Amino acid sequence: MIHIFIDLFHVLIATVWDVLPIVVILFGFQRLAFRTPMPNRKKVVSGFLLVLLGLAFFLEGLEAALFPLGKLMAQQLTDPVFIAGDEVGRALEWWDYQWVYLFAFAIGFATTIAEPSLLAVAIKANQVSAGSIGIWGLRIAVAIGVAIGIALGVFRIITGTPLYWYIITGYVFVVVQTMFAPRMIIALAYDSGGVTTSTVTVPLVAALGLGLASTVPGRNPLLDGFGLIAFASLFPIMSVLAYAQLSEWSTRRRK
Protein backbone atom coordinates (compact mmCIF):
# COMPACT_ATOMS: atom_id res chain seq x y z
CA MET A 1 0.00 0.00 0.00
CA ILE A 2 3.03 2.26 0.47
CA HIS A 3 3.36 2.55 -3.30
CA ILE A 4 0.18 4.64 -3.42
CA PHE A 5 1.91 7.35 -1.42
CA ILE A 6 4.98 7.22 -3.67
CA ASP A 7 2.71 7.46 -6.73
CA LEU A 8 0.89 10.37 -5.12
CA PHE A 9 4.20 12.22 -4.97
CA HIS A 10 4.87 11.51 -8.67
CA VAL A 11 1.39 12.67 -9.65
CA LEU A 12 1.93 15.84 -7.64
CA ILE A 13 5.15 16.59 -9.55
CA ALA A 14 3.40 15.92 -12.87
CA THR A 15 0.50 18.20 -11.92
CA VAL A 16 2.95 20.97 -10.98
CA TRP A 17 4.46 20.68 -14.46
CA ASP A 18 1.00 20.88 -16.06
CA VAL A 19 0.11 23.97 -14.09
CA LEU A 20 3.42 25.75 -14.56
CA PRO A 21 2.62 27.27 -18.00
CA ILE A 22 -0.66 28.61 -16.65
CA VAL A 23 1.04 30.21 -13.65
CA VAL A 24 3.71 31.75 -15.89
CA ILE A 25 1.05 33.22 -18.20
CA LEU A 26 -1.05 34.61 -15.35
CA PHE A 27 1.80 36.20 -13.42
CA GLY A 28 3.64 37.24 -16.58
CA PHE A 29 0.67 39.17 -17.93
CA GLN A 30 -0.03 40.66 -14.53
CA ARG A 31 3.54 42.03 -14.43
CA LEU A 32 3.77 43.07 -18.09
CA ALA A 33 0.30 44.44 -18.72
CA PHE A 34 -0.55 45.98 -15.37
CA ARG A 35 2.90 46.46 -13.83
CA THR A 36 1.47 45.79 -10.40
CA PRO A 37 1.82 42.75 -8.20
CA MET A 38 -1.13 40.42 -8.10
CA PRO A 39 -3.81 41.57 -5.64
CA ASN A 40 -4.40 39.18 -2.71
CA ARG A 41 -1.33 37.31 -3.78
CA LYS A 42 -1.11 35.19 -0.62
CA LYS A 43 -4.67 33.96 -0.90
CA VAL A 44 -4.42 33.26 -4.63
CA VAL A 45 -1.18 31.35 -4.22
CA SER A 46 -2.58 29.22 -1.41
CA GLY A 47 -5.66 28.61 -3.57
CA PHE A 48 -3.41 27.38 -6.37
CA LEU A 49 -1.53 25.12 -3.96
CA LEU A 50 -4.82 23.65 -2.74
CA VAL A 51 -5.92 23.00 -6.32
CA LEU A 52 -2.59 21.30 -7.08
CA LEU A 53 -2.70 19.15 -3.98
CA GLY A 54 -6.38 18.38 -4.53
CA LEU A 55 -5.87 17.29 -8.14
CA ALA A 56 -2.92 15.10 -7.17
CA PHE A 57 -4.95 13.31 -4.48
CA PHE A 58 -7.91 13.07 -6.83
CA LEU A 59 -5.97 11.60 -9.75
CA GLU A 60 -3.93 9.19 -7.64
CA GLY A 61 -7.09 8.04 -5.83
CA LEU A 62 -8.81 7.33 -9.15
CA GLU A 63 -5.71 5.57 -10.44
CA ALA A 64 -5.43 3.42 -7.31
CA ALA A 65 -9.08 2.58 -6.78
CA LEU A 66 -11.51 3.11 -9.59
CA PHE A 67 -9.69 3.10 -12.90
CA PRO A 68 -8.14 -0.40 -12.75
CA LEU A 69 -11.43 -1.99 -11.76
CA GLY A 70 -13.47 0.09 -14.20
CA LYS A 71 -11.13 -0.60 -17.11
CA LEU A 72 -11.02 -4.31 -16.35
CA MET A 73 -14.80 -4.28 -16.15
CA ALA A 74 -15.08 -2.61 -19.55
CA GLN A 75 -12.93 -5.38 -20.99
CA GLN A 76 -14.85 -8.19 -19.32
CA LEU A 77 -18.26 -6.84 -20.27
CA THR A 78 -17.28 -6.53 -23.92
CA ASP A 79 -15.74 -10.00 -24.03
CA PRO A 80 -17.71 -12.13 -26.54
CA VAL A 81 -17.57 -15.10 -24.14
CA PHE A 82 -19.42 -13.09 -21.49
CA ILE A 83 -21.93 -11.66 -23.99
CA ALA A 84 -22.76 -14.95 -25.70
CA GLY A 85 -23.29 -16.62 -22.32
CA ASP A 86 -24.07 -20.33 -22.70
CA GLU A 87 -24.18 -20.30 -26.48
CA VAL A 88 -20.50 -19.60 -27.13
CA GLY A 89 -19.62 -19.26 -30.78
CA ARG A 90 -22.91 -18.00 -32.18
CA ALA A 91 -22.97 -14.75 -34.14
CA LEU A 92 -23.74 -11.76 -31.90
CA GLU A 93 -26.35 -9.16 -32.80
CA TRP A 94 -26.50 -5.63 -31.49
CA TRP A 95 -29.21 -6.47 -28.92
CA ASP A 96 -26.99 -9.07 -27.27
CA TYR A 97 -25.00 -6.27 -25.69
CA GLN A 98 -27.63 -5.12 -23.12
CA TRP A 99 -25.17 -5.11 -20.22
CA VAL A 100 -22.73 -3.02 -22.23
CA TYR A 101 -25.41 -0.41 -22.95
CA LEU A 102 -26.43 -0.34 -19.31
CA PHE A 103 -22.80 -0.04 -18.21
CA ALA A 104 -22.16 2.73 -20.74
CA PHE A 105 -25.20 4.65 -19.51
CA ALA A 106 -24.43 4.15 -15.82
CA ILE A 107 -20.71 4.90 -16.03
CA GLY A 108 -21.35 7.98 -18.20
CA PHE A 109 -23.76 9.33 -15.61
CA ALA A 110 -21.63 8.45 -12.59
CA THR A 111 -18.31 9.80 -13.88
CA THR A 112 -19.93 13.07 -14.95
CA ILE A 113 -21.30 13.68 -11.48
CA ALA A 114 -17.75 13.33 -10.12
CA GLU A 115 -16.16 15.54 -12.81
CA PRO A 116 -14.43 18.49 -11.06
CA SER A 117 -14.59 20.91 -14.01
CA LEU A 118 -18.35 20.44 -14.33
CA LEU A 119 -18.64 21.12 -10.61
CA ALA A 120 -16.65 24.34 -11.11
CA VAL A 121 -18.91 25.53 -13.93
CA ALA A 122 -22.03 24.59 -11.97
CA ILE A 123 -20.82 26.57 -8.92
CA LYS A 124 -20.14 29.59 -11.15
CA ALA A 125 -23.47 29.33 -12.96
CA ASN A 126 -25.24 29.10 -9.63
CA GLN A 127 -23.48 32.28 -8.40
CA VAL A 128 -24.06 34.22 -11.61
CA SER A 129 -27.73 33.25 -11.97
CA ALA A 130 -28.32 34.22 -8.30
CA GLY A 131 -29.41 30.69 -7.51
CA SER A 132 -31.92 30.17 -10.30
CA ILE A 133 -29.69 27.51 -11.84
CA GLY A 134 -29.22 24.80 -9.26
CA ILE A 135 -25.79 23.17 -8.91
CA TRP A 136 -27.34 19.71 -8.79
CA GLY A 137 -29.94 20.43 -11.44
CA LEU A 138 -27.28 21.38 -13.96
CA ARG A 139 -25.01 18.49 -13.04
CA ILE A 140 -27.79 15.93 -13.31
CA ALA A 141 -28.97 17.37 -16.64
CA VAL A 142 -25.43 17.15 -18.00
CA ALA A 143 -24.91 13.65 -16.57
CA ILE A 144 -28.07 12.37 -18.25
CA GLY A 145 -26.84 13.82 -21.53
CA VAL A 146 -23.46 12.11 -21.18
CA ALA A 147 -25.15 8.83 -20.20
CA ILE A 148 -27.37 8.83 -23.30
CA GLY A 149 -24.47 9.96 -25.46
CA ILE A 150 -22.13 7.18 -24.35
CA ALA A 151 -24.85 4.52 -24.64
CA LEU A 152 -25.60 5.66 -28.18
CA GLY A 153 -21.89 5.87 -28.97
CA VAL A 154 -21.51 2.26 -27.86
CA PHE A 155 -24.42 1.29 -30.10
CA ARG A 156 -22.62 2.98 -32.97
CA ILE A 157 -19.43 1.01 -32.39
CA ILE A 158 -21.39 -2.26 -32.17
CA THR A 159 -23.39 -1.61 -35.34
CA GLY A 160 -20.48 0.00 -37.17
CA THR A 161 -22.50 2.93 -38.51
CA PRO A 162 -20.51 6.05 -39.49
CA LEU A 163 -19.80 8.52 -36.69
CA TYR A 164 -20.60 11.63 -38.69
CA TRP A 165 -24.24 10.59 -39.27
CA TYR A 166 -24.87 10.84 -35.55
CA ILE A 167 -22.83 13.98 -34.98
CA ILE A 168 -24.38 15.91 -37.88
CA THR A 169 -27.91 14.86 -36.89
CA GLY A 170 -27.05 15.94 -33.35
CA TYR A 171 -25.92 19.35 -34.59
CA VAL A 172 -29.16 19.88 -36.47
CA PHE A 173 -31.06 18.94 -33.32
CA VAL A 174 -29.03 21.38 -31.19
CA VAL A 175 -29.58 24.21 -33.67
CA VAL A 176 -33.35 23.64 -33.68
CA GLN A 177 -33.43 23.44 -29.88
CA THR A 178 -31.43 26.68 -29.64
CA MET A 179 -34.16 28.54 -31.50
CA PHE A 180 -36.68 27.62 -28.83
CA ALA A 181 -34.54 27.64 -25.67
CA PRO A 182 -34.52 30.50 -23.13
CA ARG A 183 -31.75 32.91 -24.07
CA MET A 184 -29.87 32.85 -20.78
CA ILE A 185 -29.18 29.11 -20.87
CA ILE A 186 -27.71 28.90 -24.39
CA ALA A 187 -24.08 29.80 -23.69
CA LEU A 188 -24.02 27.66 -20.55
CA ALA A 189 -25.51 24.71 -22.43
CA TYR A 190 -22.84 24.95 -25.13
CA ASP A 191 -20.17 25.14 -22.43
CA SER A 192 -21.44 22.07 -20.67
CA GLY A 193 -20.57 20.04 -23.74
CA GLY A 194 -16.91 20.85 -23.32
CA VAL A 195 -16.53 20.42 -19.59
CA THR A 196 -17.99 16.97 -19.23
CA THR A 197 -15.08 15.08 -20.59
CA SER A 198 -11.96 15.39 -18.55
CA THR A 199 -10.18 13.60 -15.75
CA VAL A 200 -12.76 11.03 -14.68
CA THR A 201 -14.79 10.30 -17.78
CA VAL A 202 -12.16 10.05 -20.51
CA PRO A 203 -10.05 7.14 -19.19
CA LEU A 204 -13.03 4.89 -18.40
CA VAL A 205 -14.92 5.73 -21.58
CA ALA A 206 -11.80 5.29 -23.70
CA ALA A 207 -11.31 1.83 -22.17
CA LEU A 208 -14.90 0.94 -23.03
CA GLY A 209 -14.54 2.14 -26.62
CA LEU A 210 -11.24 0.36 -27.10
CA GLY A 211 -12.58 -2.85 -25.53
CA LEU A 212 -15.58 -2.89 -27.84
CA ALA A 213 -13.71 -1.92 -30.98
CA SER A 214 -11.21 -4.74 -30.42
CA THR A 215 -13.78 -7.48 -29.69
CA VAL A 216 -16.69 -6.72 -32.03
CA PRO A 217 -15.90 -8.49 -35.32
CA GLY A 218 -15.06 -6.19 -38.21
CA ARG A 219 -14.15 -3.19 -36.05
CA ASN A 220 -10.73 -1.59 -36.08
CA PRO A 221 -9.74 -0.37 -32.59
CA LEU A 222 -7.72 2.45 -34.12
CA LEU A 223 -10.61 3.75 -36.18
CA ASP A 224 -13.74 2.79 -34.27
CA GLY A 225 -12.41 3.22 -30.74
CA PHE A 226 -12.65 6.98 -31.15
CA GLY A 227 -15.84 8.96 -31.16
CA LEU A 228 -17.28 8.24 -27.71
CA ILE A 229 -15.88 11.51 -26.34
CA ALA A 230 -17.58 13.34 -29.20
CA PHE A 231 -20.92 11.81 -28.17
CA ALA A 232 -20.24 12.73 -24.56
CA SER A 233 -19.63 16.36 -25.54
CA LEU A 234 -22.63 16.70 -27.87
CA PHE A 235 -25.48 15.17 -25.90
CA PRO A 236 -25.16 17.29 -22.74
CA ILE A 237 -25.85 20.37 -24.89
CA MET A 238 -29.18 18.82 -25.84
CA SER A 239 -30.04 17.69 -22.32
CA VAL A 240 -29.21 21.06 -20.76
CA LEU A 241 -31.27 22.91 -23.39
CA ALA A 242 -34.11 20.45 -22.81
CA TYR A 243 -33.82 20.91 -19.03
CA ALA A 244 -34.13 24.70 -19.43
CA GLN A 245 -37.07 24.35 -21.80
CA LEU A 246 -38.86 21.96 -19.46
CA SER A 247 -38.36 24.16 -16.41
CA GLU A 248 -39.52 27.24 -18.32
CA TRP A 249 -42.56 25.36 -19.54
CA SER A 250 -43.47 24.11 -16.07
CA THR A 251 -43.17 27.62 -14.53
CA ARG A 252 -45.40 28.99 -17.26
CA ARG A 253 -47.99 26.29 -16.65
CA ARG A 254 -48.02 26.94 -12.91
CA LYS A 255 -48.87 30.59 -13.58
Added chain:
Amino acid sequence: MISPKAILNSLLDSLRDLLPIILVIGFFQIAVLQQPIPNFGEIALGVVFVVIGLTLFVQGLNMGLFPIGETMAYSFASKGSLIWLLSFAFALGFGTTVAEPALIAVAKEAAKIAADGGMIEANEPSMASYAQGLRLTVAVSVGFAIVIGVLRIIKGWPIQNLIVVGYTGVVIMTFFAPREIIGIAYDSGGVTTSTITVPLVTALGVGLASSIKGRNPMVDGFGLIAFASLTPMIFVMAYGMVV
Protein backbone atom coordinates in the same frame (compact mmCIF):
# COMPACT_ATOMS: atom_id res chain seq x y z
CA MET B 1 -10.47 30.50 8.79
CA ILE B 2 -12.53 27.47 7.83
CA SER B 3 -14.37 25.76 10.66
CA PRO B 4 -14.07 22.00 11.23
CA LYS B 5 -17.79 21.66 10.56
CA ALA B 6 -17.43 23.29 7.15
CA ILE B 7 -14.57 20.92 6.32
CA LEU B 8 -16.64 17.92 7.37
CA ASN B 9 -19.55 19.14 5.27
CA SER B 10 -17.44 19.61 2.19
CA LEU B 11 -15.87 16.16 2.68
CA LEU B 12 -19.38 14.70 2.82
CA ASP B 13 -20.30 16.61 -0.35
CA SER B 14 -17.31 15.12 -2.13
CA LEU B 15 -18.21 11.64 -0.93
CA ARG B 16 -21.71 12.14 -2.34
CA ASP B 17 -20.23 13.21 -5.69
CA LEU B 18 -18.27 9.99 -5.78
CA LEU B 19 -21.04 7.67 -4.62
CA PRO B 20 -22.55 7.02 -8.09
CA ILE B 21 -19.25 5.66 -9.45
CA ILE B 22 -18.77 3.42 -6.42
CA LEU B 23 -22.31 2.09 -6.79
CA VAL B 24 -22.01 1.47 -10.54
CA ILE B 25 -18.67 -0.31 -10.30
CA GLY B 26 -19.80 -2.26 -7.22
CA PHE B 27 -23.05 -3.35 -8.88
CA PHE B 28 -21.42 -4.53 -12.09
CA GLN B 29 -18.62 -6.32 -10.26
CA ILE B 30 -20.85 -8.18 -7.82
CA ALA B 31 -24.20 -8.58 -9.58
CA VAL B 32 -23.32 -8.75 -13.27
CA LEU B 33 -19.80 -10.14 -13.47
CA GLN B 34 -20.25 -11.98 -10.14
CA GLN B 35 -16.72 -11.49 -8.98
CA PRO B 36 -15.36 -10.36 -5.60
CA ILE B 37 -13.88 -6.89 -5.18
CA PRO B 38 -10.07 -7.31 -5.36
CA ASN B 39 -7.65 -5.36 -3.10
CA PHE B 40 -10.39 -3.97 -0.92
CA GLY B 41 -8.01 -2.02 1.33
CA GLU B 42 -6.27 -0.33 -1.56
CA ILE B 43 -9.58 0.67 -3.13
CA ALA B 44 -10.85 2.10 0.14
CA LEU B 45 -7.67 4.17 0.48
CA GLY B 46 -8.06 5.34 -3.12
CA VAL B 47 -11.61 6.46 -2.46
CA VAL B 48 -10.43 8.41 0.60
CA PHE B 49 -7.83 10.08 -1.62
CA VAL B 50 -10.41 11.04 -4.23
CA VAL B 51 -12.69 12.52 -1.57
CA ILE B 52 -9.83 14.54 0.00
CA GLY B 53 -8.70 15.65 -3.45
CA LEU B 54 -12.12 16.87 -4.55
CA THR B 55 -12.57 18.78 -1.27
CA LEU B 56 -9.20 20.53 -1.59
CA PHE B 57 -9.90 21.30 -5.24
CA VAL B 58 -13.20 23.02 -4.49
CA GLN B 59 -11.56 25.05 -1.68
CA GLY B 60 -8.74 26.11 -4.00
CA LEU B 61 -11.22 26.94 -6.74
CA ASN B 62 -12.95 29.52 -4.59
CA MET B 63 -9.71 30.88 -3.11
CA GLY B 64 -7.45 30.92 -6.15
CA LEU B 65 -8.75 30.07 -9.61
CA PHE B 66 -12.06 31.97 -9.61
CA PRO B 67 -10.75 35.17 -8.01
CA ILE B 68 -7.68 35.33 -10.24
CA GLY B 69 -9.70 34.83 -13.42
CA GLU B 70 -12.08 37.56 -12.39
CA THR B 71 -9.40 39.97 -11.18
CA MET B 72 -7.56 39.67 -14.48
CA ALA B 73 -10.82 40.27 -16.36
CA TYR B 74 -11.55 43.44 -14.35
CA SER B 75 -8.00 44.73 -14.76
CA PHE B 76 -8.10 44.21 -18.53
CA ALA B 77 -11.51 45.84 -18.78
CA SER B 78 -10.40 48.92 -16.85
CA LYS B 79 -7.09 49.13 -18.71
CA GLY B 80 -9.08 49.17 -21.93
CA SER B 81 -6.34 47.77 -24.17
CA LEU B 82 -7.76 45.25 -26.59
CA ILE B 83 -4.35 44.08 -27.79
CA TRP B 84 -3.26 43.08 -24.29
CA LEU B 85 -6.55 41.34 -23.59
CA LEU B 86 -6.52 39.38 -26.85
CA SER B 87 -2.89 38.36 -26.47
CA PHE B 88 -3.67 37.19 -22.94
CA ALA B 89 -6.65 35.25 -24.30
CA PHE B 90 -4.49 33.57 -26.93
CA ALA B 91 -1.69 32.78 -24.48
CA LEU B 92 -4.14 31.28 -22.00
CA GLY B 93 -5.75 29.05 -24.63
CA PHE B 94 -2.49 28.01 -26.26
CA GLY B 95 -0.48 27.64 -23.05
CA THR B 96 -3.01 25.53 -21.20
CA THR B 97 -3.58 23.19 -24.14
CA VAL B 98 -0.12 22.54 -25.51
CA ALA B 99 1.01 20.68 -22.37
CA GLU B 100 -2.33 18.93 -21.74
CA PRO B 101 -1.56 15.22 -21.04
CA ALA B 102 -4.82 14.02 -22.61
CA LEU B 103 -3.95 15.84 -25.82
CA ILE B 104 -0.44 14.37 -25.89
CA ALA B 105 -1.98 10.89 -25.61
CA VAL B 106 -4.51 11.54 -28.38
CA ALA B 107 -1.85 13.01 -30.70
CA LYS B 108 0.28 9.89 -30.29
CA GLU B 109 -2.71 7.68 -31.06
CA ALA B 110 -3.51 9.80 -34.11
CA ALA B 111 0.03 9.42 -35.44
CA LYS B 112 -0.37 5.65 -35.18
CA ILE B 113 -3.58 5.80 -37.20
CA ALA B 114 -2.06 8.07 -39.82
CA ALA B 115 0.89 5.68 -40.20
CA ASP B 116 -1.46 2.69 -40.44
CA GLY B 117 -3.54 4.41 -43.07
CA GLY B 118 -0.44 5.22 -45.14
CA MET B 119 -0.90 8.97 -44.75
CA ILE B 120 2.61 9.30 -43.33
CA GLU B 121 5.62 7.00 -43.23
CA ALA B 122 5.44 4.39 -40.50
CA ASN B 123 8.64 5.27 -38.70
CA GLU B 124 9.47 6.90 -35.39
CA PRO B 125 10.58 10.37 -36.58
CA SER B 126 7.71 10.99 -38.99
CA MET B 127 5.16 9.81 -36.42
CA ALA B 128 6.70 12.00 -33.74
CA SER B 129 6.62 15.05 -35.99
CA TYR B 130 3.03 14.29 -37.01
CA ALA B 131 2.00 14.10 -33.34
CA GLN B 132 3.92 17.28 -32.54
CA GLY B 133 2.27 19.12 -35.42
CA LEU B 134 -1.15 17.95 -34.33
CA ARG B 135 -0.57 19.13 -30.77
CA LEU B 136 0.50 22.58 -31.96
CA THR B 137 -2.49 22.73 -34.30
CA VAL B 138 -4.91 21.98 -31.48
CA ALA B 139 -3.19 24.43 -29.12
CA VAL B 140 -3.30 27.21 -31.74
CA SER B 141 -6.96 26.43 -32.39
CA VAL B 142 -7.80 26.72 -28.68
CA GLY B 143 -5.89 30.02 -28.45
CA PHE B 144 -7.83 31.24 -31.46
CA ALA B 145 -11.09 30.04 -29.87
CA ILE B 146 -10.54 32.02 -26.67
CA VAL B 147 -9.67 35.13 -28.74
CA ILE B 148 -12.91 34.80 -30.73
CA GLY B 149 -14.86 34.09 -27.55
CA VAL B 150 -13.46 37.16 -25.79
CA LEU B 151 -14.23 39.32 -28.84
CA ARG B 152 -17.76 37.99 -28.77
CA ILE B 153 -18.19 39.01 -25.13
CA ILE B 154 -16.84 42.51 -25.86
CA LYS B 155 -18.98 43.02 -28.95
CA GLY B 156 -22.04 41.24 -27.54
CA TRP B 157 -22.48 38.96 -30.55
CA PRO B 158 -25.11 36.25 -29.97
CA ILE B 159 -23.31 32.96 -29.34
CA GLN B 160 -25.68 30.82 -31.39
CA ASN B 161 -24.72 32.56 -34.65
CA LEU B 162 -21.05 31.78 -34.13
CA ILE B 163 -21.76 28.21 -33.05
CA VAL B 164 -23.94 27.56 -36.10
CA VAL B 165 -21.16 28.89 -38.34
CA GLY B 166 -18.72 26.61 -36.51
CA TYR B 167 -20.98 23.57 -36.85
CA THR B 168 -21.41 24.25 -40.55
CA GLY B 169 -17.64 24.41 -40.81
CA VAL B 170 -17.31 21.03 -39.07
CA VAL B 171 -19.93 19.45 -41.35
CA ILE B 172 -18.33 20.75 -44.54
CA MET B 173 -14.86 19.70 -43.41
CA THR B 174 -16.16 16.21 -42.58
CA PHE B 175 -16.91 15.57 -46.25
CA PHE B 176 -13.39 16.51 -47.35
CA ALA B 177 -11.22 15.25 -44.49
CA PRO B 178 -9.57 11.82 -44.72
CA ARG B 179 -11.83 9.22 -43.11
CA GLU B 180 -9.17 8.17 -40.60
CA ILE B 181 -8.89 11.59 -39.00
CA ILE B 182 -12.62 12.24 -38.42
CA GLY B 183 -12.98 10.27 -35.17
CA ILE B 184 -9.88 11.90 -33.67
CA ALA B 185 -10.95 15.34 -34.81
CA TYR B 186 -14.37 14.97 -33.18
CA ASP B 187 -12.81 13.67 -29.97
CA SER B 188 -10.12 16.35 -29.85
CA GLY B 189 -12.80 18.91 -29.09
CA GLY B 190 -13.52 17.14 -25.85
CA VAL B 191 -10.02 16.59 -24.55
CA THR B 192 -8.69 20.13 -24.75
CA THR B 193 -10.40 21.59 -21.73
CA SER B 194 -8.62 20.53 -18.57
CA THR B 195 -9.71 20.78 -14.98
CA ILE B 196 -7.61 23.88 -14.33
CA THR B 197 -8.38 25.65 -17.61
CA VAL B 198 -12.15 25.40 -17.24
CA PRO B 199 -12.54 27.37 -13.97
CA LEU B 200 -9.99 30.00 -15.08
CA VAL B 201 -11.57 30.55 -18.48
CA THR B 202 -15.10 30.55 -17.05
CA ALA B 203 -14.13 33.14 -14.43
CA LEU B 204 -12.45 35.24 -17.13
CA GLY B 205 -15.58 35.23 -19.31
CA VAL B 206 -17.96 35.95 -16.47
CA GLY B 207 -15.65 38.66 -15.12
CA LEU B 208 -15.42 40.36 -18.52
CA ALA B 209 -19.15 40.21 -19.08
CA SER B 210 -19.87 41.72 -15.67
CA SER B 211 -17.36 44.55 -16.06
CA ILE B 212 -18.44 45.64 -19.55
CA LYS B 213 -21.50 47.83 -19.67
CA GLY B 214 -24.52 46.32 -21.39
CA ARG B 215 -23.33 42.70 -21.07
CA ASN B 216 -25.10 40.14 -18.98
CA PRO B 217 -22.77 37.65 -17.24
CA MET B 218 -25.24 34.81 -17.72
CA VAL B 219 -25.98 35.41 -21.41
CA ASP B 220 -22.55 36.67 -22.48
CA GLY B 221 -20.14 35.39 -19.84
CA PHE B 222 -20.32 31.70 -20.62
CA GLY B 223 -19.41 30.21 -23.96
CA LEU B 224 -15.61 30.38 -24.01
CA ILE B 225 -15.33 26.63 -23.35
CA ALA B 226 -17.82 25.99 -26.15
CA PHE B 227 -15.50 27.67 -28.65
CA ALA B 228 -12.51 25.85 -27.21
CA SER B 229 -14.20 22.53 -27.93
CA LEU B 230 -15.40 23.51 -31.40
CA THR B 231 -12.36 24.96 -33.16
CA PRO B 232 -10.06 21.96 -32.55
CA MET B 233 -12.42 19.79 -34.65
CA ILE B 234 -12.09 22.12 -37.63
CA PHE B 235 -8.35 22.64 -37.23
CA VAL B 236 -7.59 18.93 -36.79
CA MET B 237 -9.55 18.00 -39.93
CA ALA B 238 -7.70 20.75 -41.80
CA TYR B 239 -4.44 19.33 -40.47
CA GLY B 240 -5.44 15.89 -41.73
CA MET B 241 -6.13 17.31 -45.18
CA VAL B 242 -2.91 19.30 -45.44
CA VAL B 243 -0.40 16.82 -43.99
